[in-house]
Amino acid sequence: xxxxxxxxxxxxxxxxxxxxxxxxxxxxxxxxxxxxxxxxxxxxxxxxxxxxxxxxxxxxxxxxxxxxxxxxxxxxxxxxxxxxxxxxxxxxxxxxxxxxxxxxxxxxxxxxxxxxxxxxxxxxxxxxxxxxxxxxxxxxxxxxxxxxxxxxxxxxxxxxxxxxxxxxxxxxxxxxxxxxxxxxxxxxxxxxxxxxxx
Numbered sequence: 001x002x003x004x005x006x007x008x009x010x011x012x013x014x015x016x017x018x019x020x021x022x023x024x025x026x027x028x029x030x031x032x033x034x035x036x037x038x039x040x041x042x043x044x045x046x047x048x049x050x051x052x053x054x055x056x057x058x059x060x061x062x063x064x065x066x067x068x069x070x071x072x073x074x075x076x077x078x079x080x081x082x083x084x085x086x087x088x089x090x091x092x093x094x095x096x097x098x099x100x101x102x103x104x105x106x107x108x109x110x111x112x113x114x115x116x117x118x119x120x121x122x123x124x125x126x127x128x129x130x131x132x133x134x135x136x137x138x139x140x141x142x143x144x145x146x147x148x149x150x151x152x153x154x155x156x157x158x159x160x161x162x163x164x165x166x167x168x169x170x171x172x173x174x175x176x177x178x179x180x181x182x183x184x185x186x187x188x189x190x191x192x193x194x195x196x197x198x
Contacts, residue, residue, distance in 0.1 A: 034086030041079035136178035144170035
């Protein structure tokens with residue numbers, strides 16, 4: 001994640017992903033603000049989110065768990081999801097891609113907000129369930145790259161077909177997998193870890 005993100009901070013205007021955009025788009029201040037805010041905050045969110053389900057962190061370092069959780073929630077609600085909406089407006093692939101990315105950001109924001117509100121209310125069971133869902137959407141960027149590679153290399157799909165498919169599959173698929181995990185009652189394991197820390 002960092003290796004994909006940090007090179008952009010030499011601010012070369014046509015590097016990597018930015019090279020797929022027209023000059024009219026990359027010259028817009030709102031796009032540049034949204035882009036750099038999104039890639040930096042998304043990296044922080046990812047780093048803060050990964051350890052949230054580590055049993056050792058929950059049991060031995062509950063303050064770290066809470067503080068990383070605050071970073072994760074703030075990063076999504078105030079930075080990553082809103083800046084993602086800006087980028088969705090300029091997404092390649094037309095209306096389907098724009099709607100797909102916009103819905104991803106709105107769902108991401110909502111799930112994270114619900115997880116935050118449930119822990120404030122002391123409802124650990126629902127907090128854990130919504131954090132599983134939120135983290136699933138957080139990992140959509142990884143799913144998008146993985147699914148793109150598989151579709152292109154093994155199924156021979158055209159680039160635009162691949163792109164328009166993974167725009168939706170990356171986060172909807174992850175959300176579906178999160179629901180399967182919740183149906184297996186995996187959330188109960190984490191609820192038992194957290195409850196003694198109250």
